[in-house]
Amino acid sequence: MLGLPKGSLEESTKNLFAKAGWKITTNARSYRPSIDDAELDGRFIRAQEVSRYVEHGFFDCGLTGFDWVQENNSDVIEVCDLVYSRASVMKSRWVLCVPEDSPIKQAADLAGKRVATELINTTKRYFAEKNVKVEVEFSWGATEVKVPDLVDAIVDITETGSSLRANKLRIVDTLLETNTKLIANKASWANPAKRRKIETIALLLRGALEAETKVGLKMNAPKKALDAIIKAIPALRNPTISPLSSPDWIALETIIDESVVREIIPQLKALGAEGIVEYPLNKVVY
Numbered sequence: 001m002l003g004l005p006k007g008s009l010e011e012s013t014k015n016l017f018a019k020a021g022w023k024i025t026t027n028a029r030s031y032r033p034s035i036d037d038a039e040l041d042g043r044f045i046r047a048q049e050v051s052r053y054v055e056h057g058f059f060d061c062g063l064t065g066f067d068w069v070q071e072n073n074s075d076v077i078e079v080c081d082l083v084y085s086r087a088s089v090m091k092s093r094w095v096l097c098v099p100e101d102s103p104i105k106q107a108a109d110l111a112g113k114r115v116a117t118e119l120i121n122t123t124k125r126y127f128a129e130k131n132v133k134v135e136v137e138f139s140w141g142a143t144e145v146k147v148p149d150l151v152d153a154i155v156d157i158t159e160t161g162s163s164l165r166a167n168k169l170r171i172v173d174t175l176l177e178t179n180t181k182l183i184a185n186k187a188s189w190a191n192p193a194k195r196r197k198i199e200t201i202a203l204l205l206r207g208a209l210e211a212e213t214k215v216g217l218k219m220n221a222p223k224k225a226l227d228a229i230i231k232a233i234p235a236l237r238n239p240t241i242s243p244l245s246s247p248d249w250i251a252l253e254t255i256i257d258e259s260v261v262r263e264i265i266p267q268l269k270a271l272g273a274e275g276i277v278e279y280p281l282n283k284v285v286y
Contacts, residue, residue, distance in 0.1 A: 002042035002201075003050040003062025006031065009180065010044060012084060013063060019208035019282050020201075039197060048118075051076055051183060060188035061198045067094060067157070067178035071122050077184040080202045084180060084209060091179045092159045094119055096126075097169040099148050107173055110134050110153055116146050117155035119175070126155075126175050144169060207283035214284055215261060218253040221273040226250060232267045234260060255284060 014024045023036045031044045050064035051074035098104045107130050116139040117123045123136050143154045144167040188194045239254035
């Protein structure tokens with residue numbers, strides 16, 4: 001039984017599973033997905049709740065943020081990191097924010113004031129560790145608009161910071177960094193058959209994420225240019241080299257970061273490579 005995050009991460013999670021090899025389908029009002037694997041069943045629920053249901057054993061494993069594992073103080077196995085979101089492959093941060101023109105410069109300046117957040121327990125621990133007494137209240141959403149009229153500061157999640165800048169907010173401190181994790185129930189992890197399945201899911205999801213920033217590259221090249229071409233290619237591993245029917249030519253294939261392809265292809269062409277083909281990848285498994 002698999003716990004899947006409902007809401008902002010739902011579509012990106014389904015897309016990630018699709019690249020990993022599992023097709024997850026839902027309808028607009030259903031929380032019970034259909035998964036094309038007879039060994040898997042699942043539910044979509046809010047990410048805030050996944051770790052509690054994994055800990056209690058309703059889910060054998062699930063995907064949720066590190067922030068909610070910490071917030072719920074859930075006793076679970078952290079199987080692997082899966083750094084992805086609805087917008088990018090960056091980690092997110094929970095940050096303490098105040099209006100740009102606020103005189104508050106540090107957490108201590110909020111003594112006796114009010115802070116709004118969805119991350120109640122983590123925020124209370126943060127101020128307790130600093131020995132700063134504040135009133136922490138739960139925010140049901142639209143947290144950015146509550147300062148300065150309703151509260152003195154907020155603790156909110158940000159990925160790029162664009163929403164904070166749009167609302168003229170300034171970051172005072174970072175409480176924690178977070179990303180999606182695959183977590184497992186302890187009893188399920190101790191079950192050999194379930195553990196093998198969970199480890200398979202982890203392996204293929206990590207492979208799918210690795211592939212998102214990489215591409216395959218293959219080409220034909222004159223054998224005399226081999227050394228120069230190998231130096232020009234920042235290969236994930238040593239490139240695969242195969243002979244061609246002509247003894248003076250070889251075929252090369254490798255995996256590289258997509259971001260450098262535009263720099264590499266002109267160099268390869270100048271070194272005599274021909275038939276250069278770039279192709280997308282579904283999974284890269286080390």
